[in-house]
Amino acid sequence: MTTRRRARIPFQKRATRMITAPTVDVTPTTEPSRPPAPSRSRPRARIRRGGGAALVFALPAIIVFAYFSWGPIIRGSVMAFQKTNFAVSEWVGWVNITYVLSDPLLPTAIGNTFLFVVLGMLIGFPVPLFLAVFMAELRRGRRWFNLLSYLPVVVPPVVAIMLWKTFYAPSAGGAFNTVLGWFGIPSIGWLDSTTWAMPAMVLEATWAGAGATVIIYIAAMTSVRVELYEAAELDGAGILRKICHVTLPQLRGLLLVMILLQLIGTIQVFAEPFLFTGGGPGNSTMTVLLMVYNYAFVSQDFGAAAALSVLLALFLGLLSAVYVWVTKKWSTD
Amino acid sequence: MTKQFRPVVGLAATAASIALLAGCSGGAAPASPASVDPDAPVTITVTGKPSDDQKDQLKVFNDRIVAFEKKHPNITVKGSDKNWDPQTFNAMLAGGTLPDLYAVYFTDSKAIAKNKQAADITDALKKSGVSETLNPSTLELAQDDAGRVYGIPFSAYGLGLVYNRALFTAAGLDPDKPPTTWEQVREDAKIITEKTGVPGFGTMTQTGTGGWMVTAATYSFGGQMEAADGKPVFADEGKTAEFLKLLHDMRFEDKSIGDNVLYDQAGIGQALASKQVGMFIGSPSSYQDAVVTNKMNKDDFGMGPMPQSGGNGTLTGGGVFMMSPKTTAAQQQAIITYVKEIYLSAKFDQAAAVDAAKSNAGQNLPVGLPELSVLTTDQSDKVHGWIKDYINVPEANFATYADSLKSLQLMIEPPQKAQDLYAMLSPVLQSVLTDPGTDIDGKLAEVSTTFTSKLNR
Numbered sequence: 033m034t035t036r037r038r039a040r041i042p043f044q045k046r047a048t049r050m051i052t053a054p055t056v057d058v059t060p061t062t063e064p065s066r067p068p069a070p071s072r073s074r075p076r077a078r079i080r081r082g083g084g085a086a087l088v089f090a091l092p093a094i095i096v097f098a099y100f101s102w103g104p105i106i107r108g109s110v111m112a113f114q115k116t117n118f119a120v121s122e123w124v125g126w127v128n129i130t131y132v133l134s135d136p137l138l139p140t141a142i143g144n145t146f147l148f149v150v151l152g153m154l155i156g157f158p159v160p161l162f163l164a165v166f167m168a169e170l171r172r173g174r175r176w177f178n179l180l181s182y183l184p185v186v187v188p189p190v191v192a193i194m195l196w197k198t199f200y201a202p203s204a205g206g207a208f209n210t211v212l213g214w215f216g217i218p219s220i221g222w223l224d225s226t227t228w229a230m231p232a233m234v235l236e237a238t239w240a241g242a243g244a245t246v247i248i249y250i251a252a253m254t255s256v257r258v259e260l261y262e263a264a265e266l267d268g269a270g271i272l273r274k275i276c277h278v279t280l281p282q283l284r285g286l287l288l289v290m291i292l293l294q295l296i297g298t299i300q301v302f303a304e305p306f307l308f309t310g311g312g313p314g315n316s317t318m319t320v321l322l323m324v325y326n327y328a329f330v331s332q333d334f335g336a337a338a339a340l341s342v343l344l345a346l347f348l349g350l351l352s353a354v355y356v357w358v359t360k361k362w363s364t365d
Numbered sequence: 366m367t368k369q370f371r372p373v374v375g376l377a378a379t380a381a382s383i384a385l386l387a388g389c390s391g392g393a394a395p396a397s398p399a400s401v402d403p404d405a406p407v408t409i410t411v412t413g414k415p416s417d418d419q420k421d422q423l424k425v426f427n428d429r430i431v432a433f434e435k436k437h438p439n440i441t442v443k444g445s446d447k448n449w450d451p452q453t454f455n456a457m458l459a460g461g462t463l464p465d466l467y468a469v470y471f472t473d474s475k476a477i478a479k480n481k482q483a484a485d486i487t488d489a490l491k492k493s494g495v496s497e498t499l500n501p502s503t504l505e506l507a508q509d510d511a512g513r514v515y516g517i518p519f520s521a522y523g524l525g526l527v528y529n530r531a532l533f534t535a536a537g538l539d540p541d542k543p544p545t546t547w548e549q550v551r552e553d554a555k556i557i558t559e560k561t562g563v564p565g566f567g568t569m570t571q572t573g574t575g576g577w578m579v580t581a582a583t584y585s586f587g588g589q590m591e592a593a594d595g596k597p598v599f600a601d602e603g604k605t606a607e608f609l610k611l612l613h614d615m616r617f618e619d620k621s622i623g624d625n626v627l628y629d630q631a632g633i634g635q636a637l638a639s640k641q642v643g644m645f646i647g648s649p650s651s652y653q654d655a656v657v658t659n660k661m662n663k664d665d666f667g668m669g670p671m672p673q674s675g676g677n678g679t680l681t682g683g684g685v686f687m688m689s690p691k692t693t694a695a696q697q698q699a700i701i702t703y704v705k706e707i708y709l710s711a712k713f714d715q716a717a718a719v720d721a722a723k724s725n726a727g728q729n730l731p732v733g734l735p736e737l738s739v740l741t742t743d744q745s746d747k748v749h750g751w752i753k754d755y756i757n758v759p760e761a762n763f764a765t766y767a768d769s770l771k772s773l774q775l776m777i778e779p780p781q782k783a784q785d786l787y788a789m790l791s792p793v794l795q796s797v798l799t800d801p802g803t804d805i806d807g808k809l810a811e812v813s814t815t816f817t818s819k820l821n822r
Contacts, residue, residue, distance in 0.1 A: 117480055118459035131822065136815055202624035203641070224626045226799050310572040312627055314796030314803075329451045330573070330788045332476070333822060 543669025564623030576787025595781025
């Protein structure tokens, strides 16, 4: 089960390995002279084997991470309990937290975010999977399909959104409404309609993001062992049954990771509502992250923004933990 | 974020273009505060520097600085393309990269003064003699509750009715007689829609712009948004609801407001230029959006008075220069000299005004747009005479608007957390235009409550 095992290597573990002992990766595994270090090696032994140099090499990365990544996380958590304008800060305890939790807009924002996540799951999750399966079955021109499906990822998000904004023009002359008109379907308000604004954004986000996911799926599929397909074929399985009984089960581990990544990504949706509608019409696309943005940059209320961010981060952490725990059974052998 | 973002860009651009234009004639150097040696070397960084891709404008800006430095050998001026921006302001201030001189909107200057994020320049301004030349009613926007001054207002606008004259003609209306009451706006919008198929009226709604429009309209209906202490009154007075009800009827009964209900300032300027909307409420800077950016025929651009319905007033906003709280007394004095000579002198000094108009016209930037005076004595008629050879906007198309600025009461934006209020009112306006069953009074009451809790933060 190469695929599954590969997919299950936690990213962080790999990264840590690379940071602390980069030499391990370049050492040919066949060479017996350097047995893998016992996990509880003494510091001195580690240094003698080149661990000290590794640390020195890793230092710049660690410093950069600490300053630009971990630092802001800590500072943000601290700010959640402060009233601050960056120059002068005062401790206010739980005030920020209770303030954002009592904001009447919060339930709306959570509801909208949830809607985006659900629609994203319904539309955004299967589409790349189907595309990947379809493309993997192609005998010819796969490279072109690869290119075509990946192209939207290359377009800068802001450009893509501005482009789609013109497609979504609510008048009968808008690009999408013109197409609908060909089939006798009346014009839709798209972004200017409280009902359609959110689905319209999911559609664009799927278009923009599918390519990257497709590539990952295709890469994973190529490592599914051919014998499994041959065995299935011998048993008389057609394309559909091969997909259902070989491909998908083989990709199970990867699918579970991708679902989690998509969950985390869609809950943090920001660029689409920010650029398409600014949260409108009538707050119908106001999301949690857009609220964070508005607290910080409309109200200049950094404490509230940090508080809501921390709550969101806690929620995502909790969600991930529960998810991993629940799906543990399915992802292991 | 149009009101928040784009105008900020616009503000920097305004600052930039004005800076380009102003003459170096200027007045005499201001009297120096006793404690500051007026000849000691001092370096200041100032906002308004055009970006590197705007080569011509950058050259003019740099030349201006060279001339200024020549006249004041002890002052070194460094241009900066950074400016106040709600996203970066606090970080720039904390990190020390904020220019010594930056420009903000009327809506933000009071909060900045209150947060002590700008230098108190009361004494320096008084000693320079500039404070006496500034109109007290606009200067008040740069003051804190104790009356200390933290900024210098340098430009001001009043809102009015922007319209496409070609559509008026096509609908059989007289483009020289724009509607002056909301009732007439409704009638004309209906006629335009019926005769041309183009939505007769539209409004900015996106992010903060919707609330900005609601506020302006409330004033024109005779209402207020906030009491002096910031307490919201719009939900109780009923004037805001009256306006929203009118828009509701125009949208769903007359159908003279179209399906596009998410315009921002750039978007509605483009819509006007491409004949997708007949009229909207805007400022003279809409001319820039429609004619300069979107190549609308300038003769089709018209601007009339803010329509009224018992209010006889229009919203006025503008830009204020403020100084970093880290500036020294010597720097503040140098900056005041800079602002006076580069920005203010074109408003009262003939040579400066002509120089400004000339170079503006050379850049194909609009010359002759009506604006409100930030000075005690409005010299705009005199200035108009000096620069009339360079005027490139169709002045007649602004005639009724310019007249209205003399008769309408100019009402400043809500004194407390205006941008917050705007951002909270925009969704209400959007709801009114998308949902025929919107409970207008209920929504306004909701905003009022939420806004009150924000005020207490």
